[in-house]
Amino acid sequence: TKIPMSIYGVSAVTNKNSAYDGFDEETDEELLERLLFKVRQPATSGNKNHYIIWATNVEGVGGVKVLPLWNGNGTVKVIITNAENEIATEDLIAKVQNYIDEQRPIGATVTVVSPKPLNIDIGLKVTKGSGNPNEIKNVVNDFFKTTAFEREYVSYAQVGKVILEKTATGVQDYSDLTLNNKAENIALTDEQLPTVGQVYLIE
Known part of the structure; x- marks a missing residue:
């Protein structure tokens, strides 16, 4: 019902209700x-x-x-x-x-x-680099989205790999990685979709 940013050629919006369920056009x-x-x-x-x-x-x-x-x-x-x-x-x-x-x-x-979200908390100790919890959450969630319905578990090794590969996380090396307080894969049912809950950096 409001325009959050300036759009060339658009001066007002007259929707009675807020728009929702909008998606990017199929590539x-x-x-x-x-x-x-x-x-x-x-x-x-x-x-x-x-x-x-x-x-x-x-x-x-x-x-x-x-x-x-x-x-x-x-x-x-x-x-x-x-x-x-x-x-x-x-x-x-x-x-x-x-x-x-x-x-x-x-x-x-x-x-x-639709699947139910399965929250996964991530903990790790950054041994090299700064470590940005928000960016770690973003890149791991992006990884989860690209692998939706493709795996029967969340791979402990692949989560660690994604954190290291994406420079936005600020993590150049780490130790003591945990997923829901365990250093192991997390099983998924057919109706679960993993999503990152909290990311905490161990001092």
């Missing part, structure tokens, strides 16, 4: 990825690939995971993230549910949900 690379999936993964008779294609046909959907027979014969669970690979809103979930209900085979019971 050429993302469109190509969807096309290649459709070509390479045959979708027939409401199989798993069919549900993935139906879900990604809805604007604003990013990642998709399909769980056939999740609650017995004829049941399908479709888990989605938004275009930024974050938790989807109820409106986006409803749009996907309605679209799939129009496409699905007769007799299939489909449930569309």
Whole structure:
């Protein structure tokens, strides 16, 4: 309902309600990825690939995971993230549910949900460099988004690698890295999406 910055040629906004669920326009690379999936993964008779294609046909959907027979014969669970690979809103979930209900085979019971966030606190001792907790949180969250639905666990080693590789973190070397107070991988269920909770630097 307000313009937070100066936009050339725009002097006022007359929305009655605030805008929401806005997403960056699909890139050429993302469109190509969807096309290649459709070509390479045959979708027939409401199989798993069919549900993935139906879900990604809805604007604003990013990642998709399909769980056939999740609650017995004829049941399908479709888990989605938004275009930024974050938790989807109820409106986006409803749009996907309605679209799939129009496409699905007769007799299939489909449930569309978004994953639940799994908070992961990160602790480490910076042995070389300054260490910026906010930037550590940002780069690890970005890493989590790019790997949404691709792994069954959060890799302890890969989190440490990301912290070292991204110069914005200020960390040139570290010791005593922990994820939720443990120096080990963290298991994920099909319906969990990792997100960084707190980052604390050990003195």
